[in-house]
Amino acid sequence: MIKLTGISKYYEVMGGRRAVLDNISLSISPGEHVGVLGRNGAGKSTLVxxxxGAEQPSSGQVERGMTVSWPLAFTGGFQPSLTGADNLRFICRIYDVDYAQRVAFVQDFSELGPYLYEPVGIYSSGMRARLAFAISMTIDFDCYLIDEVIAVGDESFRQKCRVELFEKRADKAMIVVSHSHRYLKGTCSRFLLLRDSKVEEYTDFDEAYMQYKMMLEGQDAAASATTTQ
Structure with a gap:
């Protein structure tokens, strides 16, 4: 189980300190698929x-009783002067898995061709995301963090990602961030709505999405009223 207790996250901005997450407590059980909704800037990616463990909370505690992936398609950990293959080799060494058994899969899945042996610093953002997703699939985690990763690449590649993740690893816990109605409803059974730095929990997607839409409509109305004043 993953357990968050009293998690808060603050950032220093012009005019003072802004709370992105405020005293959030929740847990994720093995095999559970949790969808996360919220407007842009609500703190979804920060929570993930x-x-x-890629970012520390300002206060509170995270207990991890499961192995947890990095956010899929997260490319911030790559060393740009190393090739894609060398970055894979380094990650395999960290997780104590055999590089030789995984490089063929990464080359085939990422569809990078000879670029796998070029420095990551010359990759486009899409190429980096493909490499990150492919490498993520070579490590067996108990819980996968998914932050809009299926938006990577063309439809054929996105379908390949869906099969590899949601069909072959359906028994794994997942935390899924997405703006897609169909995507979340089809993959998750529990939903978190981030609103005003707090988390609201729902087991019914339609109710969660209705609250999400009402929140967006309310913000649009408030912004329109401010503009006309």
Missing amino acids: RIIG
């Missing part, structure tokens, strides 16, 4: 990074 904190769960994965």
